[in-house]
Amino acid sequence: MTYGSRSTPYTPHSSTGRMAPDNRPLLADDEPLDCEVFNPDGTSKFLILCDHASAAVPRSLHNLGLSEQQLNDHIGWDPGAAALTRGLAGMLNATAILSRWSRLVIDCNRPPGSSQSILAISDGVRVAGNEKLTPDQIRARADSAFWPYHNKISSVLDERQKDHRPTVIVSMHSFTPVLNGNRRPWEIGFLYGQDDSLAQELMQWLKRERPDLKIGDNQPYQVRQGSDYAIPVHAELRGLYSVLIEMRNNEIANEIGMMFWTSMLAEGLKSIEPKLRFISPKSLK
Numbered sequence: 100m101t102y103g104s105r106s107t108p109y110t111p112h113s114s115t116g117r118m119a120p121d122n123r124p125l126l127a128d129d130e131p132l133d134c135e136v137f138n139p140d141g142t143s144k145f146l147i148l149c150d151h152a153s154a155a156v157p158r159s160l161h162n163l164g165l166s167e168q169q170l171n172d173h174i175g176w177d178p179g180a181a182a183l184t185r186g187l188a189g190m191l192n193a194t195a196i197l198s199r200w201s202r203l204v205i206d207c208n209r210p211p212g213s214s215q216s217i218l219a220i221s222d223g224v225r226v227a228g229n230e231k232l233t234p235d236q237i238r239a240r241a242d243s244a245f246w247p248y249h250n251k252i253s254s255v256l257d258e259r260q261k262d263h264r265p266t267v268i269v270s271m272h273s274f275t276p277v278l279n280g281n282r283r284p285w286e287i288g289f290l291y292g293q294d295d296s297l298a299q300e301l302m303q304w305l306k307r308e309r310p311d312l313k314i315g316d317n318q319p320y321q322v323r324q325g326s327d328y329a330i331p332v333h334a335e336l337r338g339l340y341s342v343l344i345e346m347r348n349n350e351i352a353n354e355i356g357m358m359f360w361t362s363m364l365a366e367g368l369k370s371i372e373p374k375l376r377f378i379s380p381k382s383l384k
């Protein structure tokens with residue numbers, strides 16, 4: 100299997116991917132059919148991804164039937180994750196790639212067509228605009244909001260591989276303090292799929308620095324082939340080191356918290372970077 104979209108049934112059906120087959124564009128001419136590439140000339144080996152960077156919804160989807168407040172809550176995006184991503188990329192002089200559209204338009208960390216890709220109910224909230232979608236509407240979502248982001252990541256990784264540039268993928272997310280009534284005790288979680296080596300190094304570093312914190316070891320989620328997308332496809336298929344970092348969003352809800360965690364994570368990544376030569380990714384195929 101090749102990386103990203105090329106072997107899936109969801110490749111764009113027109114050269115631009117902009118038009119739904121019923122000829123009603125999902126994206127208006129002034130709405131971007133792309134993703135954000137922050138600090139494209141960054142020299143760091145870390146490449147930072149932000150799948151849930153934006154709460155924006157194309158105007159043609161009428162906010163999916165939700166209020167602005169609902170869209171700006173954690174169901175629409177990962178609050179704080181984009182600012183943390185840009186801050187970290189700045190401190191590390193790394194390139195970052197960020198999605199443009201809300202996870203409720205289509206989730207950039209779920210395989211298109213999977214049950215979690217376009218949610219009709221999220222954390223108990225009905226998303227009327229996602230009910231009873233036709234295959235063409237689903238394809239238009241993928242072409243407008245999913246593939247522009249992942250095809251960019253694939254092309255950046257292709258370039259870096261061609262240039263023999265070592266690359267370590269850091270996928271940045273935030274999670275809500277309470278989900279479905281359950282309180283989450285961890286300030287931060289380090290998630291992994293097939294390879295936990297980078298996550299373990301970071302957790303050991305952070306435990307030494309801040310023994311008072313509750314650190315989630317593959318919590319509050321795990322990275323799974325078939326249900327996750329970014330790490331399995333962009334890191335594991337290429338045999339790259341990776342880690343998915345989940346910040347509890349109240350930790351980065353104000354400027355002081357944001358500055359603290361941006362510096363902390365930059366310091367952690369810098370301090371483990373020299374070790375990466377001596378540990379090897381485990382069981383990557």
Ligand SMILES: [Zn+2]
Nearest residue numbers: 151177272273
């Ligand atoms: Zn997320």
